[in-house]
């Protein structure tokens with residue numbers, strides 16, 4: 001399949017965004033989630049402002065203990081340290097968002113493979129994909145708990161968008177029901193490859209090429225000192241201006257995905273982002289990140305309050321996007 005064949009309009013836009021572009025400082029709104037039940041209205045207003053303007057925001061006071069995030073990062077590093085033959089026993093199945101891949105994700109924006117390996121956890125599809133206990137003791141239990149903690153936080157944020165969109169409070173929670181076999185939210189563990197004996201041309205590619213996410217909402221855990229994420233609001237402007245987002249402990253960087261943009265009749269913005277290579281003077285080692293993608297269950301019907309687009313199931317919507325992003 002060539003890029004010209006991509007079925008959805010987002011993809012045809014995306015393939016034009018592979019260039020280096022300029023940089024520009026912007027503030028990413030920081031939103032305090034503490035005392036959520038009492039402050040929900042105020043938090044919802046802040047989330048709405050951020051999501052309709054820049055499409056990115058950072059959560060603090062979010063309730064996921066830093067020790068749990070640190071432990072998940074440590075487990076992630078141990079997973080990627082496993083021998084290649086071991087990881088290869090848990091391969092990513094095409095269109096499943098479950099299992100391990102090595103440099104298999106090709107972005108429409110660049111046409112080249114991301115310089116990374118990843119392991120995806122999508123709960124109903126994990127049969128035979130968990131490393132055995134003797135290979136990585138405690139991995140499954142820790143990742144299941146971490147997956148659920150992210151889900152719960154994601155549902156809090158989405159309940160605020162439900163409020164603003166005029167949906168029932170649990171509208172998105174029901175659409176992301178983890179007890180359903182149709183559940184397809186994904187915890188992804190990523191290892192961006194270290195630069196070893198880097199030559200000038202090694203600094204030119206992308207750790208992750210420019211893209212928008214195709215889910216509803218992404219919660220991204222990053223490690224202090226392992227930067228590289230850049231965002232670029234406003235897909236329509238001709239000159240692209242990219243903003244560095246610094247990773248910080250205690251902060252979860254979030255963005256709106258295409259699915260929620262469509263579900264909100266394009267009010268909430270799914271913003272272009274990428275992970276650049278380190279510069280010559282920056283840290284060159286491995287970079288780890290852990291995004292959690294809130295993707296509505298396969299059978300959820302995506303239909304905005306004003307009916308701007310026709311209804312489509314989340315399954316049909318996602319399959320088109322996944323097929324376009326994984327070459328193998």
Ligand SMILES: O=C(O)CCC(=O)C(=O)O
Nearest residue numbers: 190208213229275289291
């Ligand atoms: O690793 C990061 O900082 C960003 C990852 C990302 O954008 C993605 O996996 O969709």
Ligand SMILES: [Fe+2]
Nearest residue numbers: 211212213273
């Ligand atoms: Fe992304």
